[in-house]
Every structure is written in C-alpha cells, then in structure tokens.
Amino acid sequence: MRITKLVLALAIATGLSGCLETDSERALAGAAAGAVVADAFDANVLAGAAAGAAGGALCDDVRLCR
Template sequence: MQKLIWAAALPFVFALSGCLENDVQRAAVGAGIGAVAASATDNDPLVGAAVGAGVGALSDDIADAF
C-alpha cells in the first residue's frame, strides 16, 4: 500500500518541478509533500520529509532526462 501511495505522489512532484525556479524551492515543496504523505500513512514524517526533499530537488534533473 505504501508503494502505491508513493507512486501516486510522484506525478505531483514532477508537475511541481516545472513551476518552481530552483532546487531549494523544489526540495522544500517535496519535503512538505513527503511529510504529509508519511503522516497520512502512519509513517515517520521526518523520513517522509527527507525522501520528499531528495525527490523534489532531483525532479527537474529526472524530468530533463526524458
């Protein structure tokens, strides 16, 4: 179930990567999304924030690869 939630959240992170100007902004939004998603699934919000920040910061690099 957790993998499904994370997979469902990724398109939103990629969509936001086009709206934000730099990696810091994308990391901040990713951290927020990760913390909320982790909290909603009864997981550690700090871990969710860390994962979300990493995905957010790298989302423009991943999107450019395709």
C-alpha cells in the same frame, strides 16, 4: 481520512510544481508533501520529508518536472 490527506497533498504538490523553478524550492515543496503523505500513512514524518526533499531536488535532473 488518510486518502483525503493523500489526495489533498498530491493536488497541492501538482499545483505548485509549475511555479517552482529552483532545486531548493522543489526540495522544500517535496519535503512538505513527503511529510504530509508520511503522516497520512502513519509513517515516520522525518523520513517522508527527507525522501520528498530528495525527490523534489532531483526531479529536474531526471527531467520529470520540466
């Protein structure tokens, strides 16, 4: 079940990554994906959302999501 949630979250995040143009849109998507992944691994959902939001907001700055 955990792997299914993880694969689903990664598929959704990958699909949305082409549609997101601003840092705030990417941060919101990253927060959602981070929360889902943290929940799938029974980790702290708030920490997962924070890490995902930071990754989403900064991915353009390090040229990962262009």
